[in-house]
Amino acid sequence: MKYKILVTGGAGFIGSYLVEKLIQIGHDVVILDNLDPQVHQGMPAYLNKNAKLVIGDVRNLEAVKKAMEDVEIVFHLAASVGVGQSMYQIKKYVDSNSLGTANLLNFLVNEENSVKKLIVASSMSTYGEGLYECKKCGLISPPLRTEKQLEKKEWELHCPMCKRTLEPLPTPEWKKQEPTSIYAITKKDQEDMCLLIGKTYGIKTTALRYFNVFGPRQSLSNPYTGVVAIFLSRLKNGNPPIIFEDGKQCRDFISVYDVVEANILAMKKEAANYEVFNVGTGKKFSVLKIANELIKLTNSKIKPIITGKYRKGDIRHCFADVRKIESKLGFRAKIEFSQCLRDILNWSTNVRAIDKSEKALKELKEKGLA
Numbered sequence: 001m002k003y004k005i006l007v008t009g010g011a012g013f014i015g016s017y018l019v020e021k022l023i024q025i026g027h028d029v030v031i032l033d034n035l036d037p038q039v040h041q042g043m044p045a046y047l048n049k050n051a052k053l054v055i056g057d058v059r060n061l062e063a064v065k066k067a068m069e070d071v072e073i074v075f076h077l078a079a080s081v082g083v084g085q086s087m088y089q090i091k092k093y094v095d096s097n098s099l100g101t102a103n104l105l106n107f108l109v110n111e112e113n114s115v116k117k118l119i120v121a122s123s124m125s126t127y128g129e130g131l132y133e134c135k136k137c138g139l140i141s142p143p144l145r146t147e148k149q150l151e152k153k154e155w156e157l158h159c160p161m162c163k164r165t166l167e168p169l170p171t172p173e174w175k176k177q178e179p180t181s182i183y184a185i186t187k188k189d190q191e192d193m194c195l196l197i198g199k200t201y202g203i204k205t206t207a208l209r210y211f212n213v214f215g216p217r218q219s220l221s222n223p224y225t226g227v228v229a230i231f232l233s234r235l236k237n238g239n240p241p242i243i244f245e246d247g248k249q250c251r252d253f254i255s256v257y258d259v260v261e262a263n264i265l266a267m268k269k270e271a272a273n274y275e276v277f278n279v280g281t282g283k284k285f286s287v288l289k290i291a292n293e294l295i296k297l298t299n300s301k302i303k304p305i306i307t308g309k310y311r312k313g314d315i316r317h318c319f320a321d322v323r324k325i326e327s328k329l330g331f332r333a334k335i336e337f338s339q340c341l342r343d344i345l346n347w348s349t350n351v352r353a354i355d356k357s358e359k360a361l362k363e364l365k366e367k368g369l370a
Helices: 013-024 061-067 090-110 147-151 182-201 227-236 256-268 287-297 323-329 337-348 357-366
Strands: 004-008 028-033 052-055 073-076 117-123 131-134 138-140 167-169 204-210 212-214 253-255 275-279
Touching (some): 004 013, 028 061, 052 061, 227 337, 253 337, 256 275
């Protein structure tokens, strides 16, 4: 069945691939994007010409009205992204993410429209720390490590009851969300508001909690994007990757192509309605491994700098429990980590990378966050 579909943030990294896939399978697609200069250096050359582009902000009611004409399905990906930056550009992140989503929902509730389904991009950052196990006390959802602990360079988490070192486990959707940044709070806002309004007004809604997405088109000049792109930008400029703590902190890295497939399944499957799903691989990789793999693949002799320092609010380990999305939607990530790295490397060959990571780190230090 052919639908008219709106993708907010559809000119961005994930959104642009989703737009292409939707057009490929026969849908009419509208993009609403403000072309934020922190992400875009002008109009992206990769934008699919078969999509209708509305240049505007999701916070602007007139832009939303223009983009929403005859739309039946909405993928809401528009958001300001950056954990560290969100801690000192608080108004920007709350305005863009929380109030932008409120404006979109306000339109759906109060203006005439044809929307029957809404898929919102949430984030693994809403969990805070992942799920852990204590061999004596069982499952633990620990709070953030204290600054006193971090100052001693005791990086791993300890059981709050018996003080044993905790073992990280895959994090399931039922784990309590404990955001540790303004960005994470706003992503939880987006998720909560969309699901509440969806259930209240009968708009079939799904929230997808993305883990660490990477791949071609990820901005190499935005120091607040994913760690793979940041490290690659450093290497392309002859600079070493800068790693906090001891580099053994782990995340779940998933290809942008797999994330697009999860979105398509969420659109197609009735089992997705009013549900929340992790979108990850279920595998964990350390930040140090990411740096070393990129160095190896780029044939660089540069060695990463392991600072032994920390950033306030950073979590230690979080990777996805993917059993729910596998059983309900039949989704399983297909692209191997090594292939994902090769994909982004091949794409980056002719892409300009402006390394702004030291400027971003300076800002964090000035704000007392690093």
